[in-house]
Amino acid sequence: MSPLSPALFPALAEAQAAPDGPGAHRPALRFGDRSLTYGELAATASPLAARVAEAGRIAVWATPTLETAVAVVAALLAGVPAVPLNPKSGESELGHIVSDSAPTLVLAAPGTQLPPALAALERVDIDVDVNVRGRGTTSPDTGTPETPALIVYTSGTTGPPKGAVIPRRAIATTLDALADAWQWTGDDVLVHGLPLFHVHGLILGILGPLRRGGSVRHLGRFETAGVTRELSEGATMLFGVPTMYHRIAETLPDDPALAKALARARLLVSGSAALPVHDHERIAEATGRRVIERYGMTETLMNTSVRADGEPRAGTVGVPLPGVELRLTEEDGTTAVEAYDGETVGEIQVRGPNLFTEYLNRPEATAAAFTEDGWFRTGDMAVRDPDGYVRIVGRKATDLIKSGGYKIGAGEIENALLEHPGVREAAVTGEPDADLGERIVAWIVPADPQSPPTVDELADHVARRLAPHKRPRVVHHLDALPRNDMGKIMKRALTHD
Known part of the structure; x- marks a missing residue:
């Protein structure tokens, strides 16, 4: 795993330093027929970073668009925490998040109609028009490893959503650990159609390729025809959730072009929930490629993954990522489960640089989430196979x-x-x-x-x-x-x- 770089996005820093160099012309982001090279991203995000640098915290109306990606990159360059907002959230939930996180600005695509819950915030439209934009100001990306990067709100299944404060350190170390596990490089081209208000779609799906110096092609919304097109035109990786892979498995028998495109991919990754073994097998049979799974959550980013050079065993989430400590514990929350027998169930606890800093404004909840010796209680239940592979069997509260x-x-x-x-x-x-x-x-x-x-x-x-x-x-x-x-x-x- 590479050391933590002072710049979250070395390729972007290179494009800022040498706007006429070859790196500036490499593709970075593509959403439909709209795209930005690294040079264009630098020229777009840097002036926006200068605009929001003194804002304290900023909200981002996180539609699946080029504007959202630029807004988050600008916030990270400015060292200002961004709060991604789910455009499908109800007024009550949005009101809680805005009140709790207290942003001073909301960034949105021009022409987007924002809900009343955001009416009191100053609005900044995100300009990504490459035809009228000048080079603008550069931003050095001088945040420290512990600088808060994002405040991502949990689903709130047991009460109002809590804001997990995610530092730059967690983003960088997680993405570098995944680069090690997945052999992820700047030559990879990622395709996905995930929302951009959570860890999977935003941090892994947008910030991941940018940290590697590669590119991402976002579908806007998931459709199997888009997957076929992008993987047939040079994309090397696909990120999805089980619902997406289920739709792929259902479509494959009648869509030989999709099967051929998936067979061409270097890596197919599923996450955010368990992918049923039946769908694993159907996809493998039709394409000859195995989907690999990884395991993470808002508070910890990524904890484990099946490695690109490891056995893609259906029904498991692989082994702990580099730098991540993982243990299973008994019901008392402190006694470690020593058995690697594939049967003994324990709660997953993790420790490492991938963890969040705190729940915003919730010191009691933060303290309760950790053991006295610093392990985060995930609430997920699992068993470990004799070779250390982790198999999640459900949530402690419901499963x-x-x-x-x-x-x-x-x-x-x-x-x-x-x-x-x-x-x-x-x-x-x-x-x-x-x-x-x-x-x-x-x-x-x-x-x-x-x-x-x-x-x-x-x-x-x-x-x-x-x-x-x-x-x-x-x-x-x-x-x-x-x-x-x-x-x-x-x-x-x-x-x-």
Whole structure:
């Protein structure tokens, strides 16, 4: 892993220093038919950085556009924390975030209509018109490793969203660790269609290529035709979430051009939730390429990944990244799980330079998130295989089921259910049971709604693949599972009739 550079984006600094040099003409960002070279990005972002340098904090209306990428780069050059705002957030949530983070400016694309929650903020339009822009002022990117770079708000499943303060140090070390794990270089061209208000889409998908000196082609919105086009025209990497890869797997049998394009990619990466093993296998069979998974969260950025030079084992998130310490703990939160047996479940705790600094304005929540010796409590439950590969089995709050004296992760049961030909989608929860403590409940979207699989059929299917105590005792049939913008299943929305 390379040492932490004073500049987050060395290629951009080079383009600033030598605006007529060859590096300035390298492609950096492309959104649809609009693009910027490194020289053009420097000339666009530097004047904006000078404009916001004294702003304190700035909000960015994070539409999937070139303007959002330029705004965040400008904030990082200025050493000013940026607060990416989800354009789909409701007024109440936006009001909370604005009140909590107290930005003085909001950056947005010209002509964008902003909601009333942002009305009190001074607005700055982001100019990326390469035809009328001059070279402008340069910005030296002089932030320190601990300078806050982004304040990213969590999903707020247990209360109002909390603002995770992410320093430059965490961004740089995470991206450099991924460069090591994925053999990611400036020759790579990334394609993705993820939103730009969270870690996956913004930090990995936009800032990652810029730190490497490579380029990114953003689809605006995900569509398999766009993936085919970009991978056929020189893109080398694809980032997506399981919902996207599921759509790819469904499309592949009737789309040989997509299969050919995916086979050409150097690396296919899935994250933000577990990719079902069934989709892994369908994509591998059609393309000859394996999707690799990584594991991270807002507060920690990336923790583990399957390595580009490692075994792409479906159902795992690989091994800890360089610089990241990872342990599993018992329910007391301090006793380490020593067994690497693929069965013993523990909570993931991590420690390293990839971690956030604090929850903004929430010292109590910050203190509660860490152990006394500095490990961050992720709330994710996992097992470790004998060779150290990590397999996540669910969230401690919603996916750990205690049944008949066993600790069971919902994730492995969901993967087993998805291998049944009669199951299109699956989620697993627990509900109180007088005998077992908790019984396993399956929520199923059947492949054929007229002939859904029965509870006995699914119970036998799971018991054959895993163990009898992991079979579902109750099955509910649904038309669709509730999901958020990132494709994660919202299990708290699953309620009994």
